Amino acid sequence: MSRNRTSLASVAAAACAGLLTLSACGGGSGFDDGGSSGEGGDGKITVLIGSSGDAETKAVEKAVADWSQESGTDAEVTVASDLNQQLSQGFASNNPPDVFYMSTDQLGGYVENGSLLAYGDQLSNADDFYPNLRQAFTVDDEFYCAPKDFSTLALWINTTKWEAAGLTDADVPTTWEELADVAAELKQGEQPGLAFSPEYQRVGAFFPQAGGAMTDEQQTEATVDTPENQEALDYVQQLLQDGSAQYSSTLGAGWGGEAFGKELAPMTIEGNWLVGAMQNDFPDVDYTVAELPAGPQGKGTLAFTNCWGIAESSPEQEQAVDLVEKLTSAEDQAAFAQAFGVIPSVESAAAAYKEESPEVAPFIDGADYAQNPPSTVGAADVITDFNSQLEGLADGDPAAILESVQQSLQATVGQ
Amino acid sequence: MLPVVVLLGLFLVAPVLMALWVSVSDWRGNGSPFGGDVGFVGLENYRQILAGGGLAERDFGTSLRNNLFYVVLVVPLQTMIALLLAVLVTRRSLRGRGFFRTAFYFPSVTSSVAITVLWLFLFSTTGVVNKILGWFGLNGPAWFQDPRGVLHLLLGAVGVDRAPAALGENGFLGITWWDWVAGPSVAMSAFVLMAVFTTSGTFMLLFIAALNNIGDEIEEAGLIDGANAWQRFRFVTLPMLRPTLFTVLTLGLIGTWQVFDQIYTGTQGGPAKTTLTPAYLSFQSAFVNQQWGQGAAIAFVLFAIIVVLTLVQRWVLSEDRGSRGERARADAVRAGVTARQQGGGVAGGAA
């Protein structure tokens, strides 16, 4: 009897202790109900994307389904709600998707820890990509992954407000001075003439216009605290202080496009992804798009691109490369361009797109002089930090901001 | 009995040991952290966040500053308001007592995610709070987008808007002393109000229990002496509430160092990193930026901070012996219970 009691007690205590530790630390008896996705070796390709909306999701799903049918290999598209976090957890749990969107600012980290398969040169269309997009996904002369498309920034103008202010096509700004003038002219009380998101991904477009850049071309040296960049930030700061420009966040909008669509500001700096949003969410706003005005050193903009990453540990590498080959073909890219307004990453398809949809010309033209954001290991953190400092730009010290970013970015390029 | 001890060791010690290993390794989140190609880097990750001189140190310093101001504001505020609510609803002749208790306690049972969503709306640029401020002719700030430090704003109002040389050049953990004294940002202040809103109900219940325990006799005793209401409260009731007060302060202290849910839901550390907290930074470093070593190191440092604070608290409690000792210990047990349920720091549920 007493023996009996002790053993029951041990079991209960063990169960209790085990479960409690689980509750605190995680752990457990360990069984797998097979609910996890993307196990290796089952011949199924999992594709993880960060979608801008239904249009993008459906277009990618369709393209992948078509490939599945042709190749006879199962494939499943998953839309991440937080791509960075999901990708990171996928790799850390040894269960990454086979094919996924990879942004330039995360590229360095994933290359460094050996997560990415360098397959770029295996593609038959490897040489058709825009050279600077190819460059964006090349680390140490290895072309890691195929750019899936790209976007550049341009100046968006609300034509109704534009005309109401007595402005004409001839007034579309082509220089910094003209931009400052029309922004001041369009300003109405609290409402600014220009609004954009408080981040390097918008403000940074002024750097190349002043002749500056975040790093040298090979990304071996940070060049943040240069007189050129300082000039650009001073200019932006002046716009903000005059009230002719304001951050979208100050206006209560989530991003520049929302401020523009809700007519909180008659001009914004955004990329071609806004085309779809305007169509769906703000169909009543009339607008036109122009190239960003040139600064003292000419035209400049930023290019954003994602590639189709393939996991080094994917058991289905060959199939994955085959899928990417199809997804980056001129035909598929043309379909994506039509569906959600991205610009094809192969030049021939981009040219065709420009012909078909002349309104996107300013974005495609931007490709010729666009700069890529830095993509060194840790660059993502630095940019996040830069963005947080830019939020305080209006009352801040541009020189101090650039200096601190210089230090953090230099620490990432020296590796 | 041996298996039990083994099990205990395995389940309690193993996970923490795993994380400890990660915090001294160069694992970057690809494959198993226990694989052959993961190297030992000693205290490098700790050095990076405590004395690295780089972004990692500055981020950690910033997160500590943010959380420190949060703690310093939330703990006294929620304690005072909870006590006020408790005193008001325990008045003997009060009608509608149940309604008031329910109203004050309800925010505590809702999830921190739901409350944060609500708060984002209330404190949006064109939101409810600014509307109300507008009635008084005040132009409300853009709350969750406003990174300006409240103390800096106050100093600015009296003409000090640049760092004095002594404060601007030196600093600690990568942040100048001037930035250390920035105060909570306007955005963080909104979170402070939210924490008070969601936790005061829970603590109110603790105070109500204590007040009921004290009973009416003591108040009667005070009456006979001709003391007024405030004097009765100050010199009779308050001293008797000391053990509960300690409990509430401890709970507050532990809970407020664990701000996570609100930040994940609401601001992700922004604007300008002024709502970054150590708990969120640890998560972000590991799960988003793949700096698992640094993330784990931050978690252990945060744990150390909380342990030290708890020990300080226990030491203070041990000064307080005698008849209250037993009660204090019982309260401390409750403290643990509630602190765990608080998890993200607010909306702990019925503790």
Add this chain to the structure above:
Amino acid sequence: MSTATTTAPRARATGTYVTYAVLALLAVVYVMPFLIQVATSFKTEADAAANPLSLVPSTATAEAYRTLFSDSPLPTWFANSVIVTLVVTTGRVLFCSMAGYALARVPFRGRALAFAVLVAIMAVPNVVLLIPKFLVINQLAIYDSYAGLIIPLLADASAVFIMKGFFESIPASVEEAARIDGAGTFRIFWSVVLPMARPAVMTVIILSFQASWNELNHFIVASQDPGLFTLTKGVAQLASGALSQGTQYPLKLAAALLMTLPVALVFFVFQKRIVNTTTGAVKE
């Protein structure tokens, strides 16, 4: 009653009015946000931005709810939350009452140690354990599965404490009687003691329901598959703009409201008990 009371009645009356005024004001502050939430969830986005304070939508619309139910993964999140909450609550009642009984009544070697471990675990803050949790869940191959979402939440130290406290208050004579009748420890626990513990079990059910329904950070680190999102995780990501562009307050507030309803329901049904347990527990 002494001389001091001659002025007291009037002072007391004034005091009462002041009390009611202060209480009414505070009640408005505490209740208003939720009323505004309900109202806004039925507004159009423009209306929500223009008249955030109004409690009556200028044109009532259920658009937000329609979108949530037909065009978003919210039904999946809801289902997952229900599954996880039910299993976790059931599990906690079973395991924690057994553990509480063992700690209260069954003498075994290591009981003191087990109790010490319990206290130690309570002291470790949840957010510090995010990374350890992920590592262990991963190592046990239950990452990204219902098992990973549920098992680590099954035991809860505070529930064990509540059960232990209750069992200790039951007179030992009851069990002695059963033992004389030849019942084993488990029999005694299951058919004699547990039925007596209904009030404590109810408390554990309410607390577990709330805690697991409102849990967020464990779900963040235990899974990544969108099919395994719970309401808290889904709505949190909805709020941070991951699934949508723009502010969309009516939609977000509606989602938050749907998430609040079940706990609110439990709260209002059991509020007497909730308030009493909380206060009673401190009373000793």
